[in-house]
Amino acid sequence: MNLFSDWTWFHRLGSPRWFYQNSGRWLPWLSVVTLVVLATGLVWGLAFAPADAKQGNSFRIIYIHVPASFLALAGYYIMAIAGAVGLIWKMKLSYMVMKSAAPIGAVLTFIALFTGAVWGKPTWGTYWVWDARITSMLILLFLYAGVMALQYAYHSVDAASKAGAILALVGTVNIPIIYKSVDWWYTLHQPATIKLTSAPSMHPDMFQPLLVMIAGFYLFYALVLILQTRNEILRRERNTSWVRELAAAKMTTNTIANEAKSE
Amino acid sequence: MHPLRKQRLQLVILLVVATSLVVGLVLYMLRENGNFFYTPAEIIGGEAPRDVYLRAGGMVVDGSLQRAEDSLWVQFKVTDGIETLTVEYSGILPDLFAEGEAAIASGIVDDNLVLQASEILAKHDENYTPPEVADAMNEAYKQKQENKEGSL
Numbered sequence: 001m002n003l004f005s006d007w008t009w010f011h012r013l014g015s016p017r018w019f020y021q022n023s024g025r026w027l028p029w030l031s032v033v034t035l036v037v038l039a040t041g042l043v044w045g046l047a048f049a050p051a052d053a054k055q056g057n058s059f060r061i062i063y064i065h066v067p068a069s070f071l072a073l074a075g076y077y078i079m080a081i082a083g084a085v086g087l088i089w090k091m092k093l094s095y096m097v098m099k100s101a102a103p104i105g106a107v108l109t110f111i112a113l114f115t116g117a118v119w120g121k122p123t124w125g126t127y128w129v130w131d132a133r134i135t136s137m138l139i140l141l142f143l144y145a146g147v148m149a150l151q152y153a154y155h156s157v158d159a160a161s162k163a164g165a166i167l168a169l170v171g172t173v174n175i176p177i178i179y180k181s182v183d184w185w186y187t188l189h190q191p192a193t194i195k196l197t198s199a200p201s202m203h204p205d206m207f208q209p210l211l212v213m214i215a216g217f218y219l220f221y222a223l224v225l226i227l228q229t230r231n232e233i234l235r236r237e238r239n240t241s242w243v244r245e246l247a248a249a250k251m252t253t254n255t256i257a258n259e260a261k262s263e
Numbered sequence: 264m265h266p267l268r269k270q271r272l273q274l275v276i277l278l279v280v281a282t283s284l285v286v287g288l289v290l291y292m293l294r295e296n297g298n299f300f301y302t303p304a305e306i307i308g309g310e311a312p313r314d315v316y317l318r319a320g321g322m323v324v325d326g327s328l329q330r331a332e333d334s335l336w337v338q339f340k341v342t343d344g345i346e347t348l349t350v351e352y353s354g355i356l357p358d359l360f361a362e363g364e365a366a367i368a369s370g371i372v373d374d375n376l377v378l379q380a381s382e383i384l385a386k387h388d389e390n391y392t393p394p395e396v397a398d399a400m401n402e403a404y405k406q407k408q409e410n411k412e413g414s415l
Contacts, residue, residue, distance in 0.1 A: 007264070050393030054359060059391060088271045124384045125357030131299035169278055173286045184290075185297040186320060188367060190389040202391040 014091040016233040017242050023226050030226070034219040041212035049206050061119045063210060066194070067217035069112040072140060073175050075105040075221060079147065080172045083165030093229075095161035096236065098168060099151050100228035104221065106144035113137055124188055132181035133189035136174060143171035157236065300367050303341055303348035307376060319348055319378050320367040320386060328362055341366060352380040359385035 012018060045063035052059035079101035086094040116134065117127040128134065147164045154160040177184075182191045194200045200207050237243045264272075290297070300320035301311040311317055321341035328339040336353045339362075350368045360366055360383060370380035392400070 050395070053392050053394045053397035054364075054387065055391075062391075084275045087275055088268050123357075123359050123387050125360075126382075126384055129299065129384070132297050166278065169275060170282045172279060173283045177286070177290070181297075185299065186302070187299050188384060188386055190387055193389040193391065201389050203393055203396055205393060206391050 010089070011091075014089070014093045016093045016096065016237055017240075019093055020230055020233050023230060027223075027226065030219065030223050034216065034223050037212060037219055038216035041209050041216045045209035045213055049209050050203070052206075055123055058119065058122045059206075061115050063213045065112060065115040065119060066210060067213045068108045068115065069137075070214055071217045071221045072105055072108040072112050072137075073178060074218075075101055075108060076140065076143070076168075076175055077172065078225070079105060079144075080165075080168040083161075083168040086161055087165050087169075092236070093233070095157075095165070096232040097225065097229050098147075098161070098165060100225055100232050102144050102147040102151070102164070102168075104224050104228065106141060106148065108221075109137065109141040109144060113141065129188050131187040131189060132185040133178065133187050136178045136181050139174055140171075140178060143167070143174060146171075302343040302345075304343050304345040306348055306372055306378075307346040311372070313372060316369065316371055318367050318369045319350070319372075320365065321348065323360070323362050323364055323366050325362045341368065348376070348378060350378045350380050350383075352383050354381075354383070356383055357385040359387055361385075364388075 041063065046060055049060070049063075051057050079098050082094045082098035082101060085091055086098060113134070116137075120129075121127050147168050150164040150167060151160050154163065179192075181187060182189055193202050194207075194210075202210070234243055234246075300318035303319060303321050305311045306317075306319055311319075319341060321343045324340040324342050324347060328337065330337050334353065335355065336351070337356065338349065338351050340347050340349050342348070350370075352368065352370075365386040365388070367384045367386055368378055368380040369382045369384075370378050372378050
């Protein structure tokens, strides 16, 4: 079978029912791995990594700030690509992923801005300035909020999905701007510590736990996105026979369990 | 690929390219306006406006920091490697403010080309090192300098 001339595999992948049933099997494993990686990174970074020569212990907020910022940016691409797939292939599941990604990205962006402000006070001497990095990051928060708001601005789910996808795609222009803002303009925010082309400007003892935290945040993002999408699937497919059967089966087991308890 | 989907794919790509182009042109128009501060060279060279509140940023020159004995008044010089600007400030400096580190001062440049600052921010770099490693590096640097002087 030629994958590129026959697109049926792609459409099967887009079945909400298929996704719900399969993701349910991976969830316990994913949750355990996420918890272990996040706990390892957090304890390593906060308790065992050395303090910074200039900033002392306040630099440790990097172990939350940088991973949250990474996922706020990467999550925007996930949301926009999901929106694009929805627009092109009219895939329902893809729109559900897009809708689910918006609040997660918004929260991560808020965490990045908040930890940045808390970190800014002891290092820069201010919580907030309107430099290019911080301002473009605030615009990212508004873009996420816009996609979220559009989901509730229409009676028709289809219209809301289309509008959200278009805003998500238009907003992608902001991601390279955020990333390059510290190089294109003079900013208060320092340039990137982790670079694509050269070694990180950070001691390995401090960098290794940071990598673990970034991996942990990616796993956490995947976990929360799958959970949110599963909720959205049940909500939108509530009138289909398979969701009704699922609910009926749950109810029967609950009733049996309750009866067993009361006896 | 179905022709209809191909057309929609082209529209999506067009949407992203067109917005990037628009935003790119707007940013090109704004250019230096996106900067958070002026460099000493821009201020001394007259590129920066006079008599308005502005920010100047640069490296605090080693040995340039002077403090008043009876007040919080300080004076120091910042440089971008081309020009040097004197800054005067009365207040508490941020913890990370130090000679040889970058700082951003906001205020008005007076007629003597001295920035009368009302706020000082410390700008830290992207390097993180444990204290022992930093000490060892400073030690090695000193050693190297001494060797150099010895060999001359």
